[in-house]
Amino acid sequence: MRTMRWRAEVNKHYGIASEVVGPEEVKRQTPQIDLSCGGHAPIQGALYHAPGAVARHDAVAWGYGRGADMRGAEIHQQTAVTGIEVKGGKVVGVHTTKGFISTNKVICAVAGFTPRITDMVGFKTPIFVHPLQAMVSEPMKPWLDTILVSGSLHIYVSQSARGELVMGASLDPYEVQSTRSTLDFPEGLAAHLLDMFPFLSHSKVVRQWAGMADMTPDFAPIMGLTPVEGFYLDSGWGTWGFKATPVCGKTMAWTAVNDKPHELITGFSLDRFRNYSLTGEKGAASVGH
Numbered sequence: 001m002r003t004m005r006w007r008a009e010v011n012k013h014y015g016i017a018s019e020v021v022g023p024e025e026v027k028r029q030t031p032q033i034d035l036s037c038g039g040h041a042p043i044q045g046a047l048y049h050a051p052g053a054v055a056r057h058d059a060v061a062w063g064y065g066r067g068a069d070m071r072g073a074e075i076h077q078q079t080a081v082t083g084i085e086v087k088g089g090k091v092v093g094v095h096t097t098k099g100f101i102s103t104n105k106v107i108c109a110v111a112g113f114t115p116r117i118t119d120m121v122g123f124k125t126p127i128f129v130h131p132l133q134a135m136v137s138e139p140m141k142p143w144l145d146t147i148l149v150s151g152s153l154h155i156y157v158s159q160s161a162r163g164e165l166v167m168g169a170s171l172d173p174y175e176v177q178s179t180r181s182t183l184d185f186p187e188g189l190a191a192h193l194l195d196m197f198p199f200l201s202h203s204k205v206v207r208q209w210a211g212m213a214d215m216t217p218d219f220a221p222i223m224g225l226t227p228v229e230g231f232y233l234d235s236g237w238g239t240w241g242f243k244a245t246p247v248c249g250k251t252m253a254w255t256a257v258n259d260k261p262h263e264l265i266t267g268f269s270l271d272r273f274r275n276y277s278l279t280g281e282k283g284a285a286s287v288g289h
Contacts, residue, residue, distance in 0.1 A: 004047040011049075018049040029146050037195040041152040052147055054158055057242055064245070084120040084231070091121070091230035105256050107232045109248070112177065112212020114235040121228045126273050127214050127236055130171040131178060133185045135208035137200075139163035153192040164206065167193060171213055171239065179210045213238045218278035223252065223268040224261040232256050233270060 004020050011018040022045050023035050035043045065075060076098065083095035084106060094101045108117050112129045144159040154170040169189050172182070186205055194201055216222060216236040221244075223234050234252050237244065251262040261269060267279045 001044050004045070008047055016049070017051055018047060021046055021048045030144065030148065032143060032199065033148075033196050034198055037153065038198070040195055041150070054147060054160075055242075060242075060245075081117065081120075084117070086121055086228055086231075089227075089229055091228060103230075105230045105232070107234060107252055107256055109234040109252070111235065111237065111241070112214050114214050114233075115177070118226075118233075121226075121231050123227045125222060125233070125235070125270065126217050127222070128175050129177045129212050129214055130174070131176055131180070131182075131210045132168070132171050132213040132239055133181060133208060133210040134166065134168040135186055135189065136160070136167070136206050137165040138204045138206050140165070140203070148196070150192070150196070153195060155189060155192045155196075157193060157196075165193075165200075165203070171215070172210075177212060179212060181208045181210055217273070218280050218282075220279040220281040221268050222270050223248070223265040224255055224270065225259070226270055236268075 001020070008018050008020050023043050025048065026043055026046050027033060027035055029048075033043070037043060069075060076096070080097045081094055082097060084091060085093040085095065085100075091104055091106050093103055094106060108114065110117055114125065114127050115129065118125055140159075140163050142159060142163060144157070144165070147156070147158040149156040155167065156169075157165055157167045160166050167189055169185065169192070172185070186208055190205070214235050215238045219238060220236065221234070221238075221241065222236040224232065226233050232252060232255060234248055241248075247264070251265050254262045255265065272278055
């Protein structure tokens, strides 16, 4: 609650409509919730952001794709990078499964695949990769019109336009560069969900999946120049990078054109780990960490 109060004040300072509310308001917004959470983690209050909403990430990605295509960018699907050619410390081209591309500038924005790409150019980052899983229930009539996140239970849940409950939790506790699913995840997540909503005990899980989250020691991204000239990094976004996509595109494009970091991303340089000048961002996505 103390952390949420701090966050609410910071949000208000930046003109964001968020406030701390008590259990009564939580119950008013979501009447189906069990405020005692089965006695395990009674709800003391919440950080409430009334204008909050869900963006359909696949639709957003396709929208960006169409916009890029309309502006002349070439998008090559089903094309894997097999190597990056470096001569004299400079990028000179990219090898792919569909041929060689001659270029002196490459922006690497591949999330959990980052270590595999940086190995191709011969330097290491402090990024470590953990699986992040999610799952959806069978469709049901609309009843949940809020997005609930519990930092104590490490769970988030919302209802999609198709009636599915979309649910997720924190990172898997082991470092694995894999998108495999595990039984432990739905078991643990279902238990926490039933703490909040016991009436869902007969609901069925339709599917689950996993992604690879590229985590850094200070939970902040790595953006900008690297030891290899012409090779730029936009990675380490972990569990909270989607919302930053627009500003990443602008700042990384500016960085590549000018070959120096944009002023907004200077705190995210790779050099900060060598200089012990870390940028703490652990609070940016409370559930994912």
